[in-house]
Amino acid sequence: MEQKITLIDACIAFLNAGDYEKAIEVGKLAVEKYPDNLVAYLCLGEAYYRTLKLDAAYEIFKKAESLTNKKExxxxxxxxxxxxxxxMNNLDDALTYYNKSLSLAKELGDTDIQAIALKGIASIYHQKGELDKALGHCQEYLSLEKNEKGKPIVxxxxxxxxxxxGNYQKAIENY
Structure with a gap:
């Protein structure tokens, strides 16, 4: 018996293969055919994100947000x-979403997502010139990060x- 491959499966396959344009093409069909399917929107949104079509990615992820109330x-x-x-350089709104993600990640005990959110929050505070807040979030990130590969960047x-x-000695220690 031949297994039927859905548009959603095809979108995911193209996404995983790095063929983002094909993933977008199939993802558009998937959300059209399955307008209430969260996974269809996540696949399409991710394909848009990876091709830096940020406005489209944002719209699709906002739609995905409306399709679920599951905390994970x-x-x-x-x-x-x-x-x-x-x-998109929309730092204040990005901070809001990172904090929402961080709050849920702490509630759910997901240290990987906590680390991602903390890294994003630190980056935003750094860009905004709020250096003490950036430093605090970087240090909190380091306490959670299990993968040594991510630590040198932080x-x-x-x-x-x-x-x-202006604390050059501490700068040298961390570099």
């Missing part, structure tokens, strides 16, 4: 919307913050 889904959606808004960011604060 909302935590992920809020994180991605925060990233989209940060990339230590570099901490070094930059100390440099901007």
């Amino acid at each position: 889904n909302l935590m992920q959606i809020y994180s991605r919307i925060g990233q989209i808004l940060e990339n 230590y570099n960011n901490i070094g930059s913050i100390y440099y901007e604060k």
Whole structure:
């Protein structure tokens, strides 16, 4: 018996293969055919995000947000919307979404999403020149990050913050 592949499965397959334009093409058909399916919107939104079609990604993720009340889904959606808004330089709204994601991640005990949200929050505070807040969030991130691969970037960011604060010795230690 031949297994039937849905448009949603095809969107995910194209997304995973890195063929984002095909994922968008199939994702559009998927949300048209399955207008209440969260996964269809998540796949299409992710494809838009990865092709830097940020306005479209934002609209799709906002629609996805309206399709669920499950905390695990909302935590992920809020994180991605925060990233989209940060990339669009809409820092205040990005901060709101990162904080929503962080709150749910703490409630659910998801340290991976907490780390992502903290890194985003720190980045925004750094961009806004609120260096003490940025530093605090970077340090909280380091306490959660289990993967050594992500830490050097954060230590570099901490070094930059100390440099901007004029504390060159601490900057050197972190660089």
